[in-house]
Amino acid sequence: MSELTRARVLELIREPEAVFWVFVFPILMAGLLGVAFRSRAPEALPVAVVAGEHAEARAAALSAGADVAPRILSAPDARLALTRGQVLLIVSNDEVPSYGYDPTNGESRAARLAVDAALQRAAGRDDAFNAGMAAITAPGTRYVDFLVPGLLGMNLMGTGMWGVGFSLVSARNGNLLKRLIAAPARRSHILAAQLTSRVILLIPEAGALLLFAHFALGVPIQGSLLLLIGVSLLGALTFTGIGLLTAARPRTIEGVSGIMNVVMIPMWTFSGIFFSTERFPAGMQPFIQVLPLTALNDTLRAVMLEGAGLAPLLPDLALLTTWGIVSFVLALKLFRWQ
């Protein structure tokens, strides 16, 4: 079996597209998305004050604090600016001001509170006390910190499945599988070599992404590195096993692509790569929690961002293991060798 593995590894590393998708793409994604969603220093909330007799005074009152950045605009201009998202709120020109804003937008709501407080104080309201303020920023709370474990999970799924799927279907069509089983090659070894070759390539693959994320982007690795490697390994094996199952029957590249899409698209959508699984309604959670990528992403996040130990991860790891073993056994049973 070591020869089967060796041959498979050589095949994989000589594919230039494979090198791109496995190494470059996740790093690119992490870098670009990290930049797009970077935490910015808090900016003053832009608001519009409709021009008129009260405008100057109100704009002055709003400029006093650092929270709000007012500008004076005509009523139609103010409406346009609100529609375009250039301002978050419109202060009307009436004797008692009224606020036009979008109550579903968090920043718009914050603008309303800040504007109302500033204008009330200017009109004479007294604060009952001066509360103290301390800024707390914990590591691991940025969007990019949330994203990187998800990208790692997505990558482990992708390379586990695409790599296996296409190459096995081509090998089937080219009579190579038939040739191997005509020779004294054990069928379980042929499939297992796919798993072992994936494990070997995991080290540079996950390593590259994690090194980049940790050193270039400052993503923390709070928990044990060994545990992180172990979880990644389990994830890679599980998804390679699932890949073997998807590639077990199809005779065409189109066929196997179709099956892989049916398997992966739900997980890309629901398994919490780009945003938390909690955004989906409660009724969907049982389905989401049973998906292998959800389990993998959750455990990767737990180890990297929360420093979790092995014990709390066991249920998810058991789920992953079950997916992997059942897929491998079914694949061996159902596999079409010619």
Add this chain to the structure above:
Amino acid sequence: MSPSPPALRCRGLIKRYAEVTAVDGLDLEVRAGECFGMLGPNGAGKTTTVEIFEGLRIPDAGEVEVLGDWWRGDGYSLRTRLGIQLQETKFPEKLRVHEVVRLFRSLYPRGLSVDEVMDRVGLQGKANAQVRTLSGGQKQRLSLGCALAGDPELLFLDEPTTGLDPQSRRQTWDIVDELKGRGRTVLLTTHYMEEAERLCDRVAVVDHGKIIASGTPRDLISSLGAEHVIAFSIDGPGAASVDASTFLDLPSVEKVAREEGGWRLTVREVHRAVPALLAALAERDAAPTRLTTHHATLEDVFMELTGRTLRDD
């Protein structure tokens, strides 16, 4: 002295697919150390039969005994004694020649070294080349090399030179000759009669899933009753009136057959038949537009048995 047991034996082999009976009651026996050919056109059932021998297909009926053993379970122990070359195997494009050979060699408990294999098939110079840079002939020789890697007692070659240029074909024949020289048993399938005549000690002629004749190439040709063939077409005012009876009585003519565009005479002596033929045609006011003679081949045997040619091109 009792003869050594046959390398391969089958009886009453039947294999059906949907409406087609690919193998229709086939018996054969391959002796140890011989090169045995299955000769027949495409679709005759040769590949299906060989795949049953190779343990890749299960027959609907019949028994198969290979090297004194039967196919059961995964057949691992039997496979270590066989070498199998399939038609059109595509090796991974980016692996190098020596890596492919090494992979196949590793599957056998005993065999030749990777260098020996590459030597035997003439690929030493290409050891480091990637599979995708090889020509068709070189790929086929690689395929043959992988079948030889375990130094098998019985070698199966399925259409070993189909699609190859003449030079590659000859190189493959030389490799098989060398194997024969070392006493290995070879079973090959082909639809090229030159290949069967050149390489095989005995040949079974296969058509529609049955063996319609078998024996040494020489015996099969002798069964025609005469060893030369004259093929010709005719033209002229009297051409339409010519029929088989015109030729049957000519000296030395054994058989007469109509074929597309002309006639085919199987004769014992060309130097007596041809002049008589030309005279007979002149008498009838017809003249040959084309006339060739050749020594009878297995193609002629096949045509005699089935009325069709081996090739479908």
